[in-house]
Amino acid sequence: MADPWHTADFRPPAGLANRHVQTLLPRFLPRPAVRTRQEILELPDGDFVELAWAHPAPPRADAPILVLFHGLEGSIDSPYARSLLNAAARLGWRAVLMHFRGCGEHTNRLPRAYHSGDTADARWLIDQLSQRYPHAMKVAAGVSLGGNMLAKLVAEQGGNGLDLAGAIVISAPLDLAACADTLSQGFARVYERHLLASLKRKMSPRLARDELPLAIGAEELASLGSLRAYDDAVTAPLHGFDGAEDYYRRASAGPLLAGVSLPMLVLHADDDPFMPPALLGRFPTPSAAVRVELTRHGGHVGFVEWRDGRPSSWLARRVARQLEAWAAPDGLATWPYDRPISRSDS
Incomplete structure (x- = not known):
């Protein structure tokens, strides 16, 4: 081989x-x-x-x-x-x-x-x-x-x-879980904040228009401090996953x-x-x-x-x-x- x-x-x-x-x-x-x-x-x-x-x-x-x-x-x-x-x-x-x-x-x-x-x-x-x-x-x-x-x-x-x-x-x-953890540490947080800001800019007006079947509002979205938190509150429920860990495991x-x-x-x-x-x-x-x-x-x-x-x-x-x-x-x-x-x- x-x-x-x-x-x-x-x-x-x-x-x-x-x-x-x-x-x-x-x-x-x-x-x-x-x-x-x-x-x-x-x-x-x-x-x-x-x-x-x-x-x-x-x-x-x-x-x-x-x-x-x-x-x-x-x-x-x-x-x-x-x-x-x-x-x-x-x-x-x-x-x-x-x-x-x-x-x-x-x-x-x-x-x-x-x-x-x-x-x-x-x-x-x-x-x-x-x-x-x-x-x-x-x-x-x-x-x-x-x-x-x-x-x-x-x-x-x-x-x-x-x-x-x-x-x-x-x-x-x-390995999505390991990468999410890496992005929340040290200088990598700069990249994480940049990506989070972009994701939130798109989702916030859609939440305000009540277009998304999510349990959070615009204020809760704004308070999410990591990609893992975002995936747990937005990505996972929006696409049929049982939380961020389930998403990371099934999508990696x-x-x-x-x-x-x-x-x-x-x-x-x-x-x-x-x-x-x-x-x-x-x-x-x-x-x-x-x-x-x-x-x-x-x-x-x-x-x-x-x-x-x-x-x-x-x-x-x-x-x-x-x-x-x-x-x-x-x-x-x-x-x-x-x-x-x-x-x-x-």
């Missing part, structure tokens, strides 16, 4: 290896000027998601497709989103980002939101793409929350259950990696401030279809390197290499790099 554990070739620039510098730096770097075309995709339950397509699209109907799923409270404006769409488009791929419900320009219709284990909308989108572009190779990439969701979807559906040739999982909180994708049968690349920095150290070592050994590339540095969806005389996104470069490899003849049987590491290094 092939060893799934590998050392990524990411190297941070001198003086920029700190986990928080890597996490925050992408917000201050120039982003590719990617033009997008918006689409409203209607869902079977009467709600919708907003799609952002890189524009112009390839003229060939069989051009390969990259489907991107963003992180918690992310969008097309997230630093990584345009970089990854641009990387795919430059290779001649059709590239699209799916906004989770309520993360685009419009509030979703139904009394619900989205969460880390919410795979149904992604599955619907992939099925729709299969009907529109039956002869196109399709690869999905998920970032942070979107990465956990994607890993869970792939594990649940099996190798033949999705029209996907491969999946890329980036900086994913594969880490324990499912051993059953993945679709080619999957997992990119993870061991200094990610959103997650405990050695996160991947908490789970059973991933299946032979999974390749885990670990870095000592990189922060949370950071991975900023020095290239061509300026700071640049190693993440976009690594994803582009993987797309090229998978699009090549017999590409799904190979990986661009092979530098095994021991499990203890994870």
Whole structure:
């Protein structure tokens, strides 16, 4: 059985290896000027998601497709989103980002939101793409929350259950309880407060309009001091879970990696401030279809390197290499790099 554990070739620039510098730096770097075309995709339950397509699209109907799923409270404006769409488009791929419900320009219709284990909308989108572009190779990439969701979807559906040739999982909180605890400690509280503020801004007016079947009011929402408290009071009851612990247990994708049968690349920095150290070592050994590339540095969806005389996104470069490899003849049987590491290094 092939060893799934590998050392990524990411190297941070001198003086920029700190986990928080890597996490925050992408917000201050120039982003590719990617033009997008918006689409409203209607869902079977009467709600919708907003799609952002890189524009112009390839003229060939069989051009390969990259489907991107963003992180918690992310969008097309997230630093990584345009970089990854641009990387795919430059290779001649059709590239699209799916906004989770309520993360685009419009509030979703139904009394619900989205969460880390919410795979149904992604599955619907992939099925729709299969009907529109039956002869196109399709690869999905998920970032942070979107990465956990994607890993869970792939594990649940099996190798033949999705029209996907491969999946890329980036900086994913594969143990939701442990990651929630990590975010409530030290400097990570800065990130937690930022995410909480965004979640509350969306939920507060919906509570005021009495749109949500929740037992809390606007004042109680404002007083929630952690993501765990928010998930216990909002995310869990809104989506049928019996509290935050039940949600974290049922939605975490880490324990499912051993059953993945679709080619999957997992990119993870061991200094990610959103997650405990050695996160991947908490789970059973991933299946032979999974390749885990670990870095000592990189922060949370950071991975900023020095290239061509300026700071640049190693993440976009690594994803582009993987797309090229998978699009090549017999590409799904190979990986661009092979530098095994021991499990203890994870």
